[in-house]
Amino acid sequence: MNTTKRFFARLALAAAIVFTFTAFAAAQEQPLKIKYWLGMSQPSSHLFEVTIEVVLPNDEKTTSLDFQMPKWSPGRYAVFDFAKNVQEVKAREACPAALDCTMPDSQMTRVDDQTWRVDVQRNRPAGMSLMFSYKVFGNDLSGTFSQLDSRHANFNGGCVFMYVVNHKQDPVGLSIKPPNSWRVVNGRTEKKDQTDFQFANWDIMIDTPTEVSPDWTDDTFNVDGKTYHVVVHSMGSDGGKRPALVHDIEKIVRAETAMWGAPEFDSYTFLLHFANDGHSSDGMEHLTSTQIIQPGALGDADTYGETLDAVAHEFFHVWNVKRLRPIGLGPWDFTRPANTRGLWVAEGITNYYGHLMQRRAGLWDDAKLFSALSDQISEIENAPGSKLMSAEESSLVAPFIDDAPHAQQTNLGNTTISYYPKGESIGIVLDLLIRGKTRGKASLDDVMRRMYEEFYLQGPNATYYLRGRGYAPEDFAHVASEVAGQDLSDFFKRYVHGVETLPYEEAFAQVGLRFVSEPRLPVAVGISADENEIAVFKISRVRPDSPASQAGLDVGDVITSFGGTKLSPANFVKTLGRYKPGDRVALKVQRGQRTIPITITLAAPQILNYRIEENPNASVEMKTLRAAWLSGK
Numbered sequence: 001m002n003t004t005k006r007f008f009a010r011l012a013l014a015a016a017i018v019f020t021f022t023a024f025a026a027a028q029e030q031p032l033k034i035k036y037w038l039g040m041s042q043p044s045s046h047l048f049e050v051t052i053e054v055v056l057p058n059d060e061k062t063t064s065l066d067f068q069m070p071k072w073s074p075g076r077y078a079v080f081d082f083a084k085n086v087q088e089v090k091a092r093e094a095c096p097a098a099l100d101c102t103m104p105d106s107q108m109t110r111v112d113d114q115t116w117r118v119d120v121q122r123n124r125p126a127g128m129s130l131m132f133s134y135k136v137f138g139n140d141l142s143g144t145f146s147q148l149d150s151r152h153a154n155f156n157g158g159c160v161f162m163y164v165v166n167h168k169q170d171p172v173g174l175s176i177k178p179p180n181s182w183r184v185v186n187g188r189t190e191k192k193d194q195t196d197f198q199f200a201n202w203d204i205m206i207d208t209p210t211e212v213s214p215d216w217t218d219d220t221f222n223v224d225g226k227t228y229h230v231v232v233h234s235m236g237s238d239g240g241k242r243p244a245l246v247h248d249i250e251k252i253v254r255a256e257t258a259m260w261g262a263p264e265f266d267s268y269t270f271l272l273h274f275a276n277d278g279h280s281s282d283g284m285e286h287l288t289s290t291q292i293i294q295p296g297a298l299g300d301a302d303t304y305g306e307t308l309d310a311v312a313h314e315f316f317h318v319w320n321v322k323r324l325r326p327i328g329l330g331p332w333d334f335t336r337p338a339n340t341r342g343l344w345v346a347e348g349i350t351n352y353y354g355h356l357m358q359r360r361a362g363l364w365d366d367a368k369l370f371s372a373l374s375d376q377i378s379e380i381e382n383a384p385g386s387k388l389m390s391a392e393e394s395s396l397v398a399p400f401i402d403d404a405p406h407a408q409q410t411n412l413g414n415t416t417i418s419y420y421p422k423g424e425s426i427g428i429v430l431d432l433l434i435r436g437k438t439r440g441k442a443s444l445d446d447v448m449r450r451m452y453e454e455f456y457l458q459g460p461n462a463t464y465y466l467r468g469r470g471y472a473p474e475d476f477a478h479v480a481s482e483v484a485g486q487d488l489s490d491f492f493k494r495y496v497h498g499v500e501t502l503p504y505e506e507a508f509a510q511v512g513l514r515f516v517s518e519p520r521l522p523v524a525v526g527i528s529a530d531e532n533e534i535a536v537f538k539i540s541r542v543r544p545d546s547p548a549s550q551a552g553l554d555v556g557d558v559i560t561s562f563g564g565t566k567l568s569p570a571n572f573v574k575t576l577g578r579y580k581p582g583d584r585v586a587l588k589v590q591r592g593q594r595t596i597p598i599t600i601t602l603a604a605p606q607i608l609n610y611r612i613e614e615n616p617n618a619s620v621e622m623k624t625l626r627a628a629w630l631s632g633k
Contacts, residue, residue, distance in 0.1 A: 029166050030057060035173040036161060036205070040212070043179060046139040046148050047087075048160055052132045053094075060122050066165035067132055068115045070334035073158025073206065075284045076144040077338045078404035082159040083114040085137040091118040096127040114335070115165070136160055141275055143209070143284025143291050144403075152213030152233065153178070154273070156284070156291070157206030158334075168202040168331060169464040178212045185218065185231050186210040187269040187289025203331050203465055209284070209291040211271055219246045223253050227267040232298070236276030239299025245307065248363060252312050255361035256353075259445055259632055260319050260452070268318070270311060274298045283310040285317030308363060313354030320353075321346035324452045326395075327470035331463050341473050343395035344496070348423010349448070351376070352431075355424075360632045369630070370513075370612040373428055376421040377504065378610045382520075384414045384543055391426060391496050392473060394419040414544050426495060429507040432629070433491075434484045436510030440625050445632065446483045451476065504610075511626035512618025519605035523579050526606065527553060529569040536560070537567040543606065551600040553589065560595070561588035581605075 032054050039049035054065060069083035091108045107119040120130060138146035138159065146155040164170070174197045176184050186208050188197050199205040216233040219242070230246045232238070249270060257263060269289040273280070276297045283292045292310045296303040321329065326342025340346075355376075359369040380386055394401070394417050401416050431444035455471045462469035477492040494500040504515040526546020530538040537559045542548050553559075559567045563585045565575050579585065581604045589596050615622075627633075 031170040032057065032164060032167050034164060034167065034170055035175070037175050037177070039177045040148050040153050040179060043148050043150050043153065046137050047135045048138055048146065048148055048155065049135050050133065050160060052162065054130045054132070054164060056120055056124060056128050056130055058126045062120065063122060064117050064119045065130060066111065066115055066117050067162045068165050068334070069162050070158050071114060072334065072337065073144055073156060074330065074332060077398035077402040079337050079399055080144070081113065087135050087137065089116055089134040091130065091132045093120065094129045094131050095125055141273060141280040141293055143282035143293065151235065152211065154209070154211050156209050161202070161206060163202045170201065172199050172202055172205050173197065174199065174205060176210070176212065181214045182212050183214065183216070184210060184212050185216060185269070187286060189269070201464060204287070207286050209271060209286060209289065217242070221246065221250045223250065223257060224262055226263060226265065228253060229267065229269040230272065231269055232272050232274070234274045234298060236274055236297025237299040238274070238297070241298050241304055245298065245304065248308055249311055251361040251363060252308065252315060252357060255357045255632065256315055260449065263318050264323065272307065274303065283314050285314050285322055287322050290314035290317070308358065309354065312357045313350055316350045316353045316357065319452055320350050320448065323456045323466065323468070325470050327472055329470060331465040337399035339396065341392040341395050342471070343398055344391035344419040344423030344426060345476055348391070348419050348421070349427040351420050352424040352427035359630055366630065374610045374612050376424045379421040380417060380425050381501065381610065382607050383417050385417045387499055388415050389417050390499050391419060391422045394422055413541060425502055429502045429504060430480065432507040432510045434480070435625050435629060437484050437486060440628055442483045443629070447480050450479050450483060454479070508612060510622065511629055512615050512622030513626065514613050514615045515610065516613060517608045517610050520607040520609050521573065521576055521605055523576055523581055523602040524604060524606040525576065525600070525602065529572065533569070535568060537569055537572060546606065547600050547603050551598050553598065558590040559587055560590050
């Protein structure tokens, strides 16, 4: 499209968005005055107590209100049906304090699995309120669910707070009543012992994870006039590492703000939990905070580095996904799963920068970064689904693969890929190719900044939720082409819409690096062992189009003999070392109560290890490009 046509096309699009938003706003009902109360009177019951007060409008048109529990929450796209933990739902009408009247309980009906409808009186006094209350069970510490126990309360609003249907856009208040000596903290805390909060709308309220406990700590630092809080809630020893952790988080903040510029807030909170339970693990992005949960204690050997890795990823989301966002990510329809093609950008490219920023912050050296990038590429290129599913399709099926529960057996392990490593792989290649094509004058950094400027800072407001508007994948491809100074549509067609293998060698060569692959095993079999079995080799996965698949092996089979050798997970690799591609091997397989003979023909290796290494013959220009890439300068 030429420049003139592009200008008028964008002008028309902007006008359409403004018209749509105006029509949307006009169609909304008059705002209601809505206030939430949250209690936790019996922590050991794991029951949060919620009351929603709605001041009823002084008209006769409003004869009922619907209250709805979301099916899922932003940032985690699987459908969890939070309503299943709701109990003891009640509703009553309350007269203003100035009036002497007693109102009966309201007529309430459960309309469907997530919605309750409350009828209200037609002839009601002015200022009368509807009090809608319920309890919700929560005992999971994560970025999606909530936990209330004798140690603390931690809640994510999406699984706790219902919204008033057609009034998510209305301002809301929240008052929290903590147990004695417990203190409240979140990304909207402005003063000591604050328990009351105001939010522009319900979506902003649920975007504010909150910790309530007696023993969290708060360390602060300032960067470019912004205040950053590092709130730590530890259930294990910190090993004296907390001061260093705060210092290293500041390094990450400085590296990421150096790329993006000043963030759009006055303060930001890193809400860090060290659960010390061996299983609670998560990270979730929010507008003015992030919540990160580690399964170990801060004092544990690996936890410190894993925490910084999560911080680098989640803080990058301040710009990429929380503000610069694909179409469909805010405001949301919580009656159906999310539907967007852009998670490979929102999450995958964030994954890439989360790793790169640790190098730019001085926390990683080159070898550590190259190892992390190689691991992500290996995960994608060795996945059976990499030849079946594109980056865009992976984004669309997020409700199936983002920690989604499955009651039935699926074949997703063989047919899908994750948009995290796939998007990261695309980001790596795209960044290095742009740097090479422009001889260092532009990069993916410039693409991201341009996108942020055009779609968030300068874009017309499309909804009530935030400023700006969401982008389509085509918008990203267009901006990348403009920054690169050449048409990249073929790149996006082949590697984003399609499933072709990315040009890794070409990309890394731009900065004087070599992309090397070597077989992980000497031959291909196409099976994985059940990690829960030690003494026997029980098959947990069969790779499609592999020797194992062609021989008829199946999940659950136990290989008792492999070419006469008693097979176990421990000796699997050593056993394969005796063979070469094309060899036929006799197996004995226990399948249920039967022992059956199977002959398998081994093939050339399918699983490869990848590594990134310096090219000793790299030119000065290549080395200069590499230095700029790694430093961000």
